[in-house]
Amino acid sequence: MLREEVTQDQSTGNMKKPRVALWHALLARSGTMTYIPIIVVAILMFLGTSWQFFWLHTDAARYQCYALSFWMGGSAVKLLPSVQCEFLPATTLSMPPLHALPLEYPPLTLAIFSPVLFAPLAYYQMAFAIFMALTAVFIYWLLLRYAPRGAALAFALYMLVGAWGTAEGRFDLIPAALTLLCVIAAERKHWTYAYIALAFGFLLKIYPLLFLPALFIAEQMDAKRLHTPGSPLTIATFSGELWRTIRGVRHWRWKNTLIFLGIVLGVTGIFALLDFQGAVLSQASYFANRPVQVESTGSSLLFLATLFGDPVQIVYSFGSINIISALGEPVALVFEALFVVGYLYVIFLQWRGRLHITQACIAILLVFIVTGKVFSPQYLMWLIPLLAYSGAFDRFWLIIWGMISLVTTYIYPYLYTRTLNGLDAPYIPGFIEAVAVRNTLLVLLTLAYLFNWFQARKRQMLPDEATQVREV
Numbered sequence: 001m002l003r004e005e006v007t008q009d010q011s012t013g014n015m016k017k018p019r020v021a022l023w024h025a026l027l028a029r030s031g032t033m034t035y036i037p038i039i040v041v042a043i044l045m046f047l048g049t050s051w052q053f054f055w056l057h058t059d060a061a062r063y064q065c066y067a068l069s070f071w072m073g074g075s076a077v078k079l080l081p082s083v084q085c086e087f088l089p090a091t092t093l094s095m096p097p098l099h100a101l102p103l104e105y106p107p108l109t110l111a112i113f114s115p116v117l118f119a120p121l122a123y124y125q126m127a128f129a130i131f132m133a134l135t136a137v138f139i140y141w142l143l144l145r146y147a148p149r150g151a152a153l154a155f156a157l158y159m160l161v162g163a164w165g166t167a168e169g170r171f172d173l174i175p176a177a178l179t180l181l182c183v184i185a186a187e188r189k190h191w192t193y194a195y196i197a198l199a200f201g202f203l204l205k206i207y208p209l210l211f212l213p214a215l216f217i218a219e220q221m222d223a224k225r226l227h228t229p230g231s232p233l234t235i236a237t238f239s240g241e242l243w244r245t246i247r248g249v250r251h252w253r254w255k256n257t258l259i260f261l262g263i264v265l266g267v268t269g270i271f272a273l274l275d276f277q278g279a280v281l282s283q284a285s286y287f288a289n290r291p292v293q294v295e296s297t298g299s300s301l302l303f304l305a306t307l308f309g310d311p312v313q314i315v316y317s318f319g320s321i322n323i324i325s326a327l328g329e330p331v332a333l334v335f336e337a338l339f340v341v342g343y344l345y346v347i348f349l350q351w352r353g354r355l356h357i358t359q360a361c362i363a364i365l366l367v368f369i370v371t372g373k374v375f376s377p378q379y380l381m382w383l384i385p386l387l388a389y390s391g392a393f394d395r396f397w398l399i400i401w402g403m404i405s406l407v408t409t410y411i412y413p414y415l416y417t418r419t420l421n422g423l424d425a426p427y428i429p430g431f432i433e434a435v436a437v438r439n440t441l442l443v444l445l446t447l448a449y450l451f452n453w454f455q456a457r458k459r460q461m462l463p464d465e466a467t468q469v470r471e472v
Contacts, residue, residue, distance in 0.1 A: 026153060027149055027150055027153060029144050029145065029149075030144075034144060034152075035137070035140070037140075037152075037153055037156040037157075038136060038137055038140040038152070038155075038156045039137075040156075041136070041156045041157075041159055041160045042133040042136055042137065042168075044160060044164065045129075045133065045136070045159065045160070045163065045164055045165075045167045045168050046129055046130075046133060046168055048164040048165040048167075048168075048413070049125075049129050049165060049166075049167070049168040049169040050126075050129075051413075051417075052125070052169060053123075053125045053126050053129070054122070054125070055125075056081055056083055056084040057083075057084075058125065058169060059169060059170050059319075060124065060125040060128045060129075060169050060170075061084050061124075061125065062087065062319070063109075063112075063113040063116075063124075063128065063171070064080065064084075064113070064116075064117075064121070064124045064125070065077055065080065065084060065085035065087075065088060066100070066101075066102045066105075066109075066110065066113055067110060067113040067114045067116075067117050068080070068117065069085070069088065069092055069095070069100040070097070070098065070099075070100050070101065070110050070114075071097060071098070071114065071117070072097055073095060073096050073097045073099075073100070074088070074092045074093040074094055074095040074100055075093060075094075077093065079121060080121065087103075087319070088100075088103075089103075098274055099274050099275050100275070100278070101271060101274070101275045101278030101279055101282065102278070102282075103278075103282055103286060104282070104283060104286045104287075104318070104319060105204075105205075105283065106202075106203050106204060106205070106206070106283060107268075107271035107275075107278065107279050108200075108203040108204055108267055108271075109171065109204055112131075112171045112174055112204065113171075115131070116128045116131055125169070128168075128169075129168035129169065130168075132167060132168040132169075132170070132171070132173050133168055135173040135174055135177060136159060136167060136168075136173055138177060139155065139173065139176070139177050139180060139385050140152050140155060140156060142177070142180060142181070142184065142385075143155050143180075143385070143388055143389060146184045146389070147388060147389045147391075148389075148391045148459075150393060151388040151389055151391065151393070152388070154387075154388045154392075154393035155384060155385060155388035157393075158380075158384045158387065158388065158393075158401065158405060159381075159384060161402060161405040161406060161409065162377075162380040162381075162384065162401075162404070162405030162406075162408055162409060163377070163378065163380055163381050163384070163405075163409075164409055165377070165409060165412060165413035166377045166378045166381070166412065166413075167378075167381060170378040170381070171204070172205065172378040172379075172381045172382060173381055174204060175201045175204045175205035175207075175208060175382070176381050176382050176384070176385050177385065178197045178198070178200050178201035178204070178208070179197070179198070179201050179208050179211065179361065179382070179385075179386065180385040180386060180389060181193075181194075181197040182194045182195075182197040182198040182201065182208070182211065182215065183357060183358050183361060183386065183389065184389070185197060186215060186218055186219075186357045187356070187357060187358065189222060191219050191222075191253075191256050192255075192256050192259060194215060194219075194256075195215065195256040195257065195259050195260040196259065196260075196263065198211055198212065198215060198260060199259075199260045199263040199264050200263070202264060203263075203264060203267050203268070206283065206287070207365070207368060207382065210343070210364050210365075210368060211360075211361050211364060212257075212260065213347055214346070214347065214350055214357060214360040214361060214364060215357065216257060217347070217350050217351065217360075218350070218356070218357040218360075219253060219256065220252050220253060221353075223253055225248065225251045225252050225253060226245060226248065226252065226351075227241070227244045227245045227247075227248050228245075228351060228352065228353055229241035229242075229245075229351070229352060231352075233352065245351070268280065286318065289318070290317075290318045290320075290322070290373055290374060291315075291317065291318075291322040291323065291324055291328055291332075291373070292322060292323050292325075292328050292331065292332055292373050292374075293320050293321065293322050293323070293373060293374040293375060293376075294314065294320075294321045294322060294323050294425070294426050294435070295374075295375040295376070295377075295411065295435050295438075295439075296372060296373055296374055296375040296439075297335065297370055297371065297372075297375070297439045297442070297443065298328075298331045298332060298334075298335050298373065299323050299435065300432075300435060300436045300439050300440075301327075301331055302323050302325045302327055302328060302331060303323075303426075303432050303436075305325065305327055310325060310326060310327055311325070312324065312325045313325070314423050314426055314427075315423070316422065316423055320374065320376070321422055321423060321425060321426070323426075332373050335371040335372070335373070336371070338371045339367060339368065339371035339372070342367035342370075342371065342446075342450070343364060343367055343368075345450065346360055346363045346364050346367065346450070347360075349363070349450075355457070358386060358389060358390045358459070359390065359457050359459070361386055362383065362386050362387065362390060362392075362449065363446075363449055363450060365382055365383050365386070366383070366442070366445065366446040366449055366450075367446060367450075369382075369383075369442065370439075370442050370443055370446045375439070377408050377409075377411070377412045380404075380405060380408060387401065390459045391458075391459040392456075392459070394458070396454050396455075396456060397456075400441065400444075400445050400448075401445070403441055404438055404441045404442060404445065407434055407437055407438040407441070408438055410434055411431065411434050411435060411438065415428050415430065415431050415434065
C-alpha cells in the first residue's frame, strides 16, 4: 500500500515537472519559447481585427485617406471607393501633394500611415494590422529586457483581453511604445533619451504631453535640484515649502526640456509651412469642440439624467458616436475641473516623493481617461505597457483590470456589431449598463491608485534592482 502511494506521488511529481518547466520557459527573458505568448496573441488580435479589413469606415481606412491625400494630393482619394474618404473637407480634394494634413491627428502620424501604402490599396488595412502586430512584439521585447519578470506575459494577456478587437486596427501602440521608452530611460537616468521619446510620443498623440511635468520633476529630484517638503506637510507650512521649491528655479536643469521643445517646435514648424491650420490649430479645435462621447464617464450621467426628463440625442460626429444634451456642456466642465484637481494632486504626490515617474504617468493617464469627454477602447493600450512595466499583475490588478478589459471588449466589438447602424448601439440592451459598470470600475481603480488603496501602487523590482539585491 505504501509502495503504491509512493509510486503515485512520484508520477504526480513527474507530471508537474513539464508544467513547471514550461511555465519557467514562458517567463524566461530569452529563448524561442519566450515569444510564443505574444506570437499567439498577435495572431488572435489579427483575427479580432480581420472582420473589418475591407470596411470603408474604420480608423485604418481614414489613415489610408490621409496618407494618399498628403503624398499624392487630394485628387488621389479617387483611387479609393467614393464613400471611404467622404469625411474629408471639400477643400482637401483640391490640395496639391504635401499639403493635406490629418484633421484630428498630429501631422507626424503620417509617418505611421504612409509606409503601409507600399501594400496594394485593397490590402492597406491588413498590412497596417501586421505593422501594429510587429509593434506589439517590440513592446513585448522591451518588457522582457527591462521590466520585472512576468511583465511581458502580463502585457500579452492584457492585450488579448482588453485590446483583442482594436490593437491592430489603431496606431495607439506606437505612442504607447514611446511613452514606455520614456519611462524606461527616465528610471535609468538617461534623461535626454527620455525627453526625446516623450517628444515624439506627443507628436503622434496629444496625451504624452501630460507627462512632461512629471518627467521634469523626476529629473530635478534625481539631480538634487528640487526642494521637496519635509514631513508632515500642513496647510500652515504648505505655502512656505512651495515657495522654497519655486525659488530654486535658477538651479533647475533646463537643457533636456529645451531639447523637447526644440523637437516639437521643429517638426510642427515644418508641417506648418505646408499647412498652418492643419499643423497647429486643427487638433486643438477638433478636441475642444467635441461633444461627450457615448462611452465616456460623463455619458453615464447624461443617460441617467434621461430618467428625470432630460432628453438626449445620439449623433455621429468628430469620428465617434456622441451624445447631445442640454447638460452636456455643464457635465464636460465639471469633468474638466475634476481633471485639473486630479492632475495637480498627482503632481503634488510626486513633489512629496510619494510617486516615482512610472507611478506618476499611470496616475495621470487614469485621471485623464476617467475625466475625459471621450473614451475609446484603444485608450486601454495607453496604459497596458506601463501597467505591465510597473508590475501591476498581482491578484488585485488581474481581477480589477481584467474585469475592465473584459467589459470593454464586450462593448467593442461585440455590442457595436449587434447592429448595422452604429447610432443604434447605445440602444442595444445592456450597452448603457455595460458602459456604466466599466466606468465605475475605472473610477474606483483611479481612486485606489491615487490613494493607494489595497496597495494598488505596489510594484515589483526591475531587473537591475533585483541584480543589485542579489549582489548585496
